[in-house]
Amino acid sequence: MSLSKNSGPHTVSDRLAHNALRHFSERLIEMLLFAAAAVSVLTTVGIVYVLVSESIHFFQNVPLVDFLTDTQWTPLFDDAHFGIMVLVSGTLVSSAVALLVAIPMGTTIAIYLSEFSNPRVREIAKPVLELLGGIPTIVFGYFALLMVTPLLQKIFPELPGFSLLSAGLVMGIMIVPYIASLSEDAMRAVPMSLREGSYAMGSTRLHTAIHVVVPAAFSGLAASYILAISRAVGETMILAVAAGMQPNLTWNPMEPAATITSYIVQVALGDLPHGSLGYQTIFAAGLTLILITLAFNILGQWLRRKFRENY
């Protein structure tokens, strides 16, 4: 019938051509997207490859057990020791101080902005917060060294000029905007119907925020905390400027200490011969840093899965 007329050879080939063209352009776009994704994956793979291959040389000279258990880090001395825990302790202590500041402050700000502030306040506060997140970290570093440390010394007179405490506090302030902004997004994504359900039970705003909104947004909050941890563990300039760079195995924030990152800048800026053991420590330290970050990310993924949005 009319069907046979329409499906004459001319029509068919036309449609086929059209399809082929569309097919081709789709394939092209697909390939471009794939290439873009591949570049970033390959970069990561490349970084890990360099880190691992250089670290292998390092571990051929230094046993892994010594690396993990030695209590001294003196790679450039004649009597060289390679106890990474010395640097790890500085990294973990400064990060812990930072998170103790950033998580409560960031979460409180997020709760305020999402649940209490009127829209006008939020419109002003959010860009200001984001501006704070854009300040170069070297500025924060000198802020710690020249303002916060002297201030802290008024409270703790025995505090040295360089300390993990001062650097950690300022690092915490630096991270607050990230947590506040991401957590606020997560809480605002909680559907209004949940809040209405809570208010309808006679609940107050604060009770609703704490008992309904925060648990509902928890996976988003956890994601923001994990990002904050990664930022803290990887932060370099603030620590290089304000925490002192001498390796020091300590869990006391009132002391100066080097961190993994500040050690890396310090050594990378010096003129170590390529291929020397001292040069290879950079890669071993870098690998350690990546593994720490990776561990926290896995923890974060696990938390997200455990507390995924259930609204």
Place this chain on the structure above:
Amino acid sequence: MQVHDHPALKAEARDLSFFYGEAKALKHINMPIYDKKVTALIGPSGCGKSTYLRSFNRMHDLYPGNRYEGEIRFFPDNTNLLSPDVDPIEVRMRVGMVFQKPNPFPKSIYENVAYGLRVRGENNKRVLDDKVEQALRGGALWDEVKDRLHDLASNLSGGQQQRLCIARALATDPELLLFDEPTSALDPIATGAIEELVHELKKRVTILIVTHNMQQAARVSDYTAYMYLGEMIEFGKTDEIFIKPNDKRTEDYITGRMG
């Protein structure tokens, strides 16, 4: 109203108007709500049923720019629920609500039901256990969940979640329970269970229910109000409204819907 055959009043809207900013969504509504009866609100979409219902627990206070005029009297104490002197939280302590879409909190079944009690400062485990069980029985859910009280509420089916929301509202012994199309997201079997429940509940609590389903209104309610464009067109006993409505508009709506 001259009523000898009517039961006691639980609440009464008196010349109630409501504004979303400048838009007048309710126009001079007068309507009684009888004690321990089910009153159904029907009317075409957008006529103001939800707006009216949400005035009873001051839900509109959550959003800026909303304004009430007139009164909703609440008995036996003759309080004006809409008075600026009355704290909306106090109102919500006495008036419970069940929403169109089940909205369980991201907590366990037990904690969902205990929520309102905890809001009211109850933390005694004995008392909570007891009231949670009672409320879940009241919501016809106890037998299905008694072995998994500490599972997440979101693992329940839609119909179970809605009954959980009813149990949650019941736990605090409200005097008036508001339902906004509680079955529109449910299948016929779950709907049947909720309707039965409403029927059961009116022994202890006054119910105001919005529904789009004429048969449902006819099945569950004692009184029916027909709303149109923000106005209360007709109010009366459900049998009378459905058999011989006085207003032409009510008749058109009912017959149109019933096919």
